[in-house]
Amino acid sequence: DTEVTQTPKHLVMGMTNKKSLKCEQHMGHRAMYWYKQKAKKPPELMFVYSYEKLSINESVPSRFSPECPNSSLLNLHLHALQPEDSALYLCASSTPTGKNYGYTFGSGTRLTVV
Amino acid sequence: DAKTTQPPSMDCAEGRAANLPCNHSTISGNEYVYWYRQIHSQGPQYIIHGLKNNETNEMASLIITEDRKSSTLILPHATLRDTAVYYCIARDDKIIFGKGTRLHILP
Numbered sequence: 001d002t003e004v005t006q007t008p009k010h011l012v013m014g015m016t017n018k019k020s021l022k023c024e025q026h027m028g029h030r031a032m033y034w035y036k037q038k039a040k041k042p043p044e045l046m047f048v049y050s051y052e053k054l055s056i057n058e059s060v061p062s063r064f065s066p067e068c069p070n071s072s073l074l075n076l077h078l079h080a081l082q083p084e085d086s087a088l089y090l091c092a093s094s095t096p097t098g099k100n101y102g103y104t105f106g107s108g109t110r111l112t113v114v
Numbered sequence: 115d116a117k118t119t120q121p122p123s124m125d126c127a128e129g130r131a132a133n134l135p136c137n138h139s140t141i142s143g144n145e146y147v148y149w150y151r152q153i154h155s156q157g158p159q160y161i162i163h164g165l166k167n168n169e170t171n172e173m174a175s176l177i178i179t180e181d182r183k184s185s186t187l188i189l190p191h192a193t194l195r196d197t198a199v200y201y202c203i204a205r206d207d208k209i210i211f212g213k214g215t216r217l218h219i220l221p
Contacts, residue, residue: 004157033208042201042211043158056208090157092209102148103209105157 002027006091006106014114015081021109023074023091032074033103034066035090043090049074050096081113118202123216126196132189134215136202139183145206147178149187151198158201158211161187192219 004025013019023032031050035043048056049068063085065077074091088110092103119137126132138147149161162169162176164185169176175188189196201214 042199042213043152045208045210048208088155092157102150102160102163103158104160107157 002104004091004093004104004106006089006109008109009107010110010112012112012114013078013081015083017081018077018079020078021076021089021091021111023076023093023106024072025093025104026072027093027104028071029093029095029104030071031094031096032068033092033094034074034076035092035105037088037090037108039087047076078111081111083113086111086113118204118212120200120202120212120215122213123218125218125220126189126192127220128194129191132187132192132196132217132219134187134189134200134202134217135184136187137184138202138204141182141204142206145204147176147182147185148203148205148209149174149176150201150203150209150211151196152201152214153195153198161200192217194219194221 007022033048034046036046037043045058046060047066052068063080067075088108090108092105094103146163146165148163150158152158162171162174164176164178178185197219199214199216201211203209
């Protein structure tokens with residue numbers, strides 16, 4: 001299995017809702033990442049997990065809450081989002097340094113906040 | 115991460131080689147050069163990476179200058195499916211994307 005699977009593919013949520021994005025990989029990768037991508041812009045790094053521990057938070061607002069329950073799963077919990085948070089949310093995984101094989105990205109969850 | 119500079123867009127005729135340049139003049143000795151591409155509405159896809167030697171795989175070739183200040187990604191026989199945004203990244207650890215080059219393959 002050489003894929004990163006993200007669910008759901010599309011999500012519409014209201015500003016008072018709580019929802020979660022899910023990311024799963026079975027490549028034995030011990031580093032996992034969340035990126036946010038606005039239309040016509042490059043992906044922006046949000047969070048990095050290494051060996052199931054949060055190692056980098058790129059000053060992301062607290063309404064985004066990541067969780068890594070085990071080495072194969074990465075979640076992004078969403079609460080009280082704003083319409084400007086509408087974007088494509090991408091998950092990626094790699095070996096801990098990511099140097100030899102690069103990152104494997106999922107296809108993303110397209111989030112619309114109404 | 116070293117800053118990279120890429121042309122915003124390029125055209126290439128189908129069947130010809132696409133040569134995508136990248137400038138990374140501030141790259142440090144332990145930073146690798148990575149190339150990714152992103153086809154519309156999909157996640158980025160890893161293409162190739164290198165440190166100082168030229169590299170080739172089934173997708174592309176990577177030519178890095180001797181001083182490591184620039185590199186070129188070569189797609190040897192471009193097809194319409196190669197239309198995408200191509201990102202050049204110089205990094206030691208986490209990947210930070212720049213604006214990339216939007217490559218149009220012309221039929």
